[in-house]
Every structure is written in C-alpha cells, then in structure tokens.
Amino acid sequence: MVRLVGWLDQVPYTLLAIPLRLAVATVFWNSAMTKLANWATAVELFREEYKVPLIPPEIAAYMAVSIELSAPVLLVLGLASRPVALVLLGMTAVIEIFIYPQAWPTHIQWAAMLLVLLCRGAGSCSLDHLLRQRWMR
Incomplete structure (x- = not known):
C-alpha cells in the first residue's frame, strides 16, 4: 500500500491536467452544440426558463454560446487556461x-475541475507552457 501511494504521489501534474482540460x-462544447442545433429554442430557453438577470435573453444566449465555443478550444490547446477557467467558473456560478x-x-464537479486548472494551470503539455518558456528566456 505504501508503494502504491508513493507511486501515485509521483504522477506528474500534466497527466492529471490533460483529462481535466x-x-x-x-461539458461546455456539448452545451454549445445543443444550442446551435436549434438556435430559436435556445433563445426561447433563455427567455422563458433561464431568465438571467440584467441581460436580455438574446444577448445572454449569444454570450453563453460564444463562451461555450471558444473556451473548450482554448482548454484543449492549453492556451490562456487560467483566465478561461476563471470565466467558466463565473459562468458555472451564474448557472x-x-x-x-x-x-x-x-x-x-465542474467547479472543482476548474479550480484545479485555475490554481495549477494547464500543465507542461500546453501552449501556455510553451509560451511561458519562450518568454522567460
């Protein structure tokens, strides 16, 4: 048991960050695809069910789908992972x-994954890591 725990303690963060990302x-990509599959229904949901305060339903729908399309791409690439995690944490809080x-x-569950990415970043298998290495030279 001690050896197993020791081995698990040695798993590099990058191997954990990839499946988190x-x-x-x-989650967010699938939500965007659902909205885009029937945009009229999506806007109606924002109007009748979601009722996000202070934001007109059409604008809320466009904002949501824009975030849900761009954030997943950035997370998969590991680009701007911490700011993206913060935006998605905000969106999760609103939801x-x-x-x-x-x-x-x-x-x-979403928040827990996003908090890890916010605090630890995307890991060394990411564009964030490559850019940070280049800038620090």
Whole structure:
C-alpha cells in the first residue's frame, strides 16, 4: 500500500491536467452544440426558463454560446487556461445561482475541475507552457 501511494504521489501534474482540460471542454462544447442545433429554442430557453438577470435573453444566449465555443478550444490547446477557467467558473456560478440551483452536485464537479486548472494551470503539455518558456528566456 505504501508503494502504491508513493507511486501515485509521483504522477506528474500534466497527466492529471490533460483529462481535466478535456472533461471541462467536453461539458461546455456539448452545451454549445445543443444550442446551435436549434438556435430559436435556445433563445426561447433563455427567455422563458433561464431568465438571467440584467441581460436580455438574446444577448445572454449569444454570450453563453460564444463562451461555450471558444473556451473548450482554448482548454484543449492549453492556451490562456487560467483566465478561461476563471470565466467558466463565473459562468458555472451564474448557472448555479440563477438558473439551476438544484443541480449543485454537477456544478460542484465542474467547479472543482476548474479550480484545479485555475490554481495549477494547464500543465507542461500546453501552449501556455510553451509560451511561458519562450518568454522567460
């Protein structure tokens, strides 16, 4: 058991960050694809069910799908991972607080993954890492 724990302690963060990035990217990408499959229905959901405060439904729908399309691509590439994680944490908070508060078990999973990415970054297998290496020379 001690050897197993020691071995697990040696797993590089990069190997953990890759599936985190892919998992979060998949959640938001799939949401964007659902909205784009029927845009009229998506806008109607924002108007009748989601009712995001202070933002007109059409603008909220465009904002949501824009984030849900761009953030996953950036996460998969490992580019601007920390700012993207912060934006998605904000979006998750809005969803949890204003739209689906009963879905907190799902949202806390998203938040946990995003917090790791926010605090630790994308790992060494990322464009963030390559750019940081180049700038530090």
